[in-house]
Amino acid sequence: MMRGTRLAATAALCVVLASCAREAPGDLAQAPAPRAEKPAPPAPPPPPPPAYAAGDAMAVTVTGSRIRGGAVSAENAFYAAPVMVATDPGREKYDGKEVSPVxxxxxxxxxxxxxxxDTGAYANTRRFLSQGMMPPQDAVRTEEMVNYxxxxxxxxxxxxxxxxxxxxxxxxxxxxxxxxxxxxxxxxxxERDERLPANLVFLMDVSGSMNSADKLPLVKTALAGLAGELGPRDKVSIVVYAGAAGLVLEPTSDTGKIRRALDSLSAGGSTAGGAGIELAYRIAEDNFIKDGVNRVILATDGDFNVGLSDTKALIEMIENKRDKGITLTTLGFGTGNYNEAMMEQIANHGNGNYAYIDTALEAKKVLGEEMSSTLFxxxxxxxxxxxxxxxxxxxxxxxxxxxxxxxxxxxxxxxxxxxxxxxxxxxxxxxxxxxxxxxxxIAPRRYEDAPxxxxxxxxxxxxxxxxxxxxxxxxxxxxxxxxxxxxxxxxxxxxxxDFAFAAAVAAFGQVLRGDEMMMGFDFADIDRLAGQQDNYWRQEFLQLNALAGSLKGG
CATH class of the missing domain: 2.60.40.1230 (Gamma-adaptin ear (GAE) domain)
Known part of the structure; x- marks a missing residue:
């Protein structure tokens, strides 16, 4: 645990964070208990080898046809960790707001x-810091940091x-x-046996922009894990889009079929995002479960550059489907061309959730342990x-x-x-x-009325x-x-x-946003306020705060 000290070099903690993402096992990744946090259990044996490695060839390039079979097993997909490479965030899109006024x-x-x-802003901030960069101020939403x-x-x-x-x-x-x-x-x-039946449509971007280790392979990891959490009353369909949109998997409860279909996907082509969303909603409507969960889960880097790209028209369609009982969750992936502004906005209008998936461990947290809160x-x-x-x-x-x-x-x-x-x-x-x-x-006003x-x-x-x-x-x-x-x-x-830790996370967000009313409160102050923590996710926060301090030079 690094507390109250400055790191000798940014790269050293980047290695520590990457190691945490690769080595933290399933029981360390459990979502924190609703009551007082419990100590992390002893380190178990090393996890199995990654299901994907950089450069692995995928079985099929999707052009809209159906998929049969697949060469890569997703049984251990949660242990796959992407290779995170520092990239210029200049092409990424954020819709930052001014800090709330007094x-x-x-x-x-x-x-x-x-x-x-939503929790996407926290995971996205972690991605920037682990790459050795401060996040853009527009990418930080303090409420999502606190609610992580x-x-x-x-x-x-x-x-x-x-x-x-x-x-x-x-x-x-x-x-x-x-x-x-x-x-x-x-x-x-x-409880698990209380869950309403779910009709889920996985809408997956397989365009050329998704062809990197931290994008499509990690999408497969996330959705394969979610498939493993579903029950016999649930149905999953898979729709993909690149140059064209197509139905890859008809509704099924067979986890093996779902994972084989996921295994078979690879990236290529431009991004007809609008056509993919329209097809996904049609599939969701055709398989609508009355008194159940009906949701489209969009997994993409948000790079909508072909097809229905008018944001207003897209939002109107999403709101119309929401009013008919079909909601939308968005899962963001990748770096460089990431359009977070689009991802967060359409999830809000779709009455769903927005999360950013930067590691296999985050995929397990969002779509494994927290699936009930994500879907029900x-x-x-x-x-x-x-x-x-x-x-x-x-x-x-x-x-x-x-x-x-x-x-x-x-x-x-x-x-x-x-x-x-x-x-x-x-x-x-x-x-x-x-x-x-x-x-x-604000100084008192001369002519201000009494209450x-x-x-x-x-x-x-x-x-x-x-x-x-x-x-x-x-x-x-x-x-x-x-x-x-x-x-x-x-x-x-x-x-x-507990309150001190929440305040520390809020301060972390506001300092990253450049909030001038933090009165010089810095990362060392945040570290002291947060105090010692024995929960994995909170310990990781302390590491990120230390890394931010080293990058900022204070």
Whole structure:
């Protein structure tokens, strides 16, 4: 474990990170427990040899015809690790937003946003750092960094409400006089035998741009692993697209057939992405399972350069299919020409998830241990609205969620789409707030009005948190309300334990984004705040933070 020290050379830690990705076995890769994190188990024997190696020849180049057989086994596909080579990110596309501004409570007391359960920004940031490069600021979304990890939120006691709501307050570690207010949601778990039947269409990009070790071979690894998690009631189809789109595998529950079809694919041609999506949705419609999961899973580097490439038309089609009960998950792969802006945007409109797969271990995490939360929705159109009491809180800002912001009137409008929560999912949001009388970021105004009587009459409340959600088969939202007591500010100390780690990850994201309100908080400070960790994923975070510090020179 590297803590509080600067690395002698960037390359040394790159080797360490690559080794972790290759050597961390299945039991180390288990998703963290919903309660307190458990120590990592002893290192088991070395994993089997990779299923793919750079330069391996694939069995068939797809042109739209059906596939029979295949020469490469995917039985041990999760152990395949791509060779990550540093590339110029100049051609990659990101849709970064400005860091959320400070709000004066007297002028804007209400903050509204849609939940976000995507994690792609964290894995993509890890990819850049492990290649010895700082990620572009536009590629970092702090909420996805924070939500990559699990925290110690209480489980729902029953399913009358699909998730619990937790709030806590601590002093800000990076800004004297401000406080952090954390909101945490935790969905209920479902057992394997409770899962609804799934109709999944794997939509795979096999164009020429996917012809590298960290793209198509890793796609096969990810989807072969997901196939192994499915049951006899589930159906999988495979559609591919390159110069043309074609159905490679008709719906089947036979894991062997699925893996043989995956084995047989190779890359070549241009990228008719739009035609592939249209065909995938037709297959999903033809095999629609009423009261089940119907989802297209798109695996690509996002390089849509032929066919339906108009983003507006693509989004309209995806929203139309979403309203008919077919959702969309996007899995991003590769470097150089990666179009993350497209991947994240269409997943949001498709009521699915966006994840970036940079290693075989990440594939196992996203599509193995976390499959329930990835595929099985327990609440949809989940919105959060926080109203701050101007008699208690003078200023605030939301850390992250810039591209999930909603208008105040959107909260009560059931026609406005928002994010979904899957089984076992967690969602974390952090506000930084300034109590009345504190210095804050914005100087007092000469002609500012005093808080009105309604605010003064509720001095015991610092804020009121409201959530709206719909059940998966519902059209009318339900409301949850929970007040944050003012006393929480008076008794707050610096964050500890679980909260401290969440704050450290949030700080990591904001520092990478160049947030000027971090007041000089640096990677060494983040390391101290995070503290010692005994969970694999959290230990990896500490390594990434150390690597970022060495690259930044501080």
């Amino acid at each position: 709000k004066l409570t007297s002028a804007e007391p209400v903050s509204t946003f849609s939940v976000d359960v 990890f699990r925290y110690d939120y209480a489980r729902p006691k029953d399913r009358s409400q699909p998730f619990t709501v937790s709030t806590d307050v601590a002093k800000s570690p990076w800004n004297e006089g401000t406080y952090l207010m954390r909101i945490g949601l935790r969905g209920y778990d479902i 929705t327990i609440a949809k159109d989940v919105k959060i609205q926080v109203e701050f009491n101007p008699a208690v809180i003078s200023q605030y800002r939301l850390v992250g969620y810039e591209n999930r912001a909603l208008r105040e009137e959107d909260f009560d409008n059931d026609r406005v789409d928002a994010g979904d929560i899957g089984a076992g999912h967690q969602v974390t949001a952090i506000y930084e707030v300034v109590p009345v009388g504190g210095k804050g970021w 009105d009587k309604a605010a003064a009459a509720r001095l015991a409340e610092a804020a009121n948190v409201k959530l709206r959600y719909k059940l998966p088969d519902g059209d009318t939202s339900k409301l949850i309300e929970q007040a944050v007591p003012s006393a929480a500010l008076k008794t707050a100390a610096l964050p500890r334990g």
